[in-house]
Amino acid sequence: xxxIDSYRRNFLSGLAGTAAAVTIAPGVFLRxxxxxxxxxxxxxxxxxxxxxxxxxxxxxxxxxxxxxKKEHGWGDEKHSNDxxxxxxxxxxxxxxxxxxxxMSLPVMCQHCETAPCVDVCPTxxxxxxxxxxxxxxxxxxxxxxxxxxxxxYKARSFVHETxxxxxxxxxxxxxxxxxxxxxxxxxxxxxxxxxxxxxxEAMLFGDLNDENSQISKVxxxxxxxxxxxxxxxxxxxxxxxx
Amino acid sequence: xxxxxxxxxxxxxxxVPLAVLLSFLxxxxxxxxxxDSEPPALMKxxxxxxxxxxxxxxxxxxxxxxxxxxxxxxxETVYNGIRTQKYSLNACINCHVPEQHNGEVLRHxxxxxxxxxxxxxxxxxxxxxxxxxxxxxxxxxxSISNSIQNYHNSKAHTEIKSYIQANVSDEIATxxxxxxxxxxxxxxxxxxxxxxxxxxxKKGSDQ
Numbered sequence: 425x426x427x428i429d430s431y432r433r434n435f436l437s438g439l440a441g442t443a444a445a446v447t448i449a450p451g452v453f454l455r456x457x458x459x460x461x462x463x464x465x466x467x468x469x470x471x472x473x474x475x476x477x478x479x480x481x482x483x484x485x486x487x488x489x490x491x492x493k494k495e496h497g498w499g500d501e502k503h504s505n506d507x508x509x510x511x512x513x514x515x516x517x518x519x520x521x522x523x524x525x526x527m528s529l530p531v532m533c534q535h536c537e538t539a540p541c542v543d544v545c546p547t548x549x550x551x552x553x554x555x556x557x558x559x560x561x562x563x564x565x566x567x568x569x570x571x572x573x574x575x576x577y578k579a580r581s582f583v584h585e586t587x588x589x590x591x592x593x594x595x596x597x598x599x600x601x602x603x604x605x606x607x608x609x610x611x612x613x614x615x616x617x618x619x620x621x622x623x624x625e626a627m628l629f630g631d632l633n634d635e636n637s638q639i640s641k642v643x644x645x646x647x648x649x650x651x652x653x654x655x656x657x658x659x660x661x662x663x664x665x666x
Numbered sequence: 667x668x669x670x671x672x673x674x675x676x677x678x679x680x681x682v683p684l685a686v687l688l689s690f691l692x693x694x695x696x697x698x699x700x701x702d703s704e705p706p707a708l709m710k711x712x713x714x715x716x717x718x719x720x721x722x723x724x725x726x727x728x729x730x731x732x733x734x735x736x737x738x739x740x741x742e743t744v745y746n747g748i749r750t751q752k753y754s755l756n757a758c759i760n761c762h763v764p765e766q767h768n769g770e771v772l773r774h775x776x777x778x779x780x781x782x783x784x785x786x787x788x789x790x791x792x793x794x795x796x797x798x799x800x801x802x803x804x805x806x807x808x809s810i811s812n813s814i815q816n817y818h819n820s821k822a823h824t825e826i827k828s829y830i831q832a833n834v835s836d837e838i839a840t841x842x843x844x845x846x847x848x849x850x851x852x853x854x855x856x857x858x859x860x861x862x863x864x865x866x867x868k869k870g871s872d873q
Contacts, residue, residue, distance in 0.1 A: 465746035553747065561744045562797055588773070590799045592756045597797030612747045 459614020471556035473632035478529045479665040480626035485515050485530030491622035497591040508584045512604045532604035533579040535660030541571035559605040567599040579603045706787050709780050711761045760802045774800040
């Protein structure tokens with residue numbers, strides 16, 4: 425064994441106990457997501473989920489929003505007004521009336537298990553993938569916007585203008601509804617969603633069905649809040665600190 | 667005699683429209699064969715096949731079936747997350763459309779665009795590019811580079827660095843840092859070189 429290999433082995437074994445093959449230091453998880461082979465279909469054994477600790481988001485989620493805009497190419501619609509602009513992820517400021525405590529949290533599609541947007545879609549364009557990611561199949565979306573009305577999180581927006589120069593991994597076009605798709609193109613390639621990579625200290629992405637995944641472990645230990653848990657949608661996005 | 671004549675005239679009456687029809691058909695067919703039935707010349711793809719045989723097969727298959735292959739693949743991708751390069755629209759675009767043409771981005775509205783040349787010729791509406799990008803684009807590196815930046819600013823990174831510096835020589839430290847943190851973007855190489863520069867300058871200052 426070469427000097428370097430033996431060093432690497434010692435170095436990695438010194439960090440053993442932090443689980444996952446891709447840990448490089450305690451607490452730093454570069455890639456928990458395992459890449460599936462590109463020709464293999466997704467499976468319902470996996471359910472992707474996300475945990476956001478809003479106390480650790482020092483900027484209230486601005487970095488996540490910027491990363492999302494850059495990944496998916498939204499946010500520079502030239503002819504849309506404020507109400508028409510695309511909103512894949514928004515910063516929502518909440519104040520508790522009693523104490524006056526304010527907090528800011530990023531809100532996007534919560535990837536519900538029983539998604540109201542999927543229920544109401546007349547064409548089946550609003551869909552949930554086997555792995556729990558909710559997205560719009562823009563090939564068959566007719567732009568009726570029922571899903572926008574059905575979504576309790578106001579997570580969806582409608583493209584009002586002709587677009588050019590979209591991102592190759594994110595087709596977007598006039599007359600269709602769009603929302604956070606948990607970066608399906610990245611997840612299928614074994615990467616984290618762009619927002620998670622932009623704020624790795626505050627966000628965790630992983631498989632909720634796998635009890636050995638980091639996200640399942642911490643959720644089991646500390647729990648995680650759903651927004652509007654009373655609707656019993658079993659969201660895939662959970663929060664800490666609200 | 668009269669009967670024979672009437673049969674003859676009846677035959678004539680029937681055959682005249684037939685003859686007219688036949689002559690019309692032959693004229694049409696002749697004029698069609700005189701038409702230029704060759705498809706319009708297409709822009710050359712950036713990558714070429716190893717042999718002419720494979721290329722000819724690809725051309726013949728795609729000329730006839732590209733729409734079905736793309737339609738099948740789009741559903742495989744959207745519903746099942748299958749993102750192989752074969753029949754991927756992005757892969758087609760990356761090979762068939764140049765990044766720049768005459769100093770400009772080649773859009774599908776330009777008749778010289780690979781897809782638009784034929785679609786214009788046969789007057790078939792091209793819907794793909796209402797949503798999909800019509801020219802090759804380099805994948806964004808920003809979000810990944812952000813994460814690298816965050817990582818390099820993080821406490822964990824400094825801890826690792828100090829651990830390595832305390833325990834091993836500088837050369838191995840540089841190598842291992844570069845090998846453990848691997849991202850597949852161009853910017854990483856910059857980060858790596860920054861690292862090695864820093865390491866070498868540190869080494870110099872130590873000496």
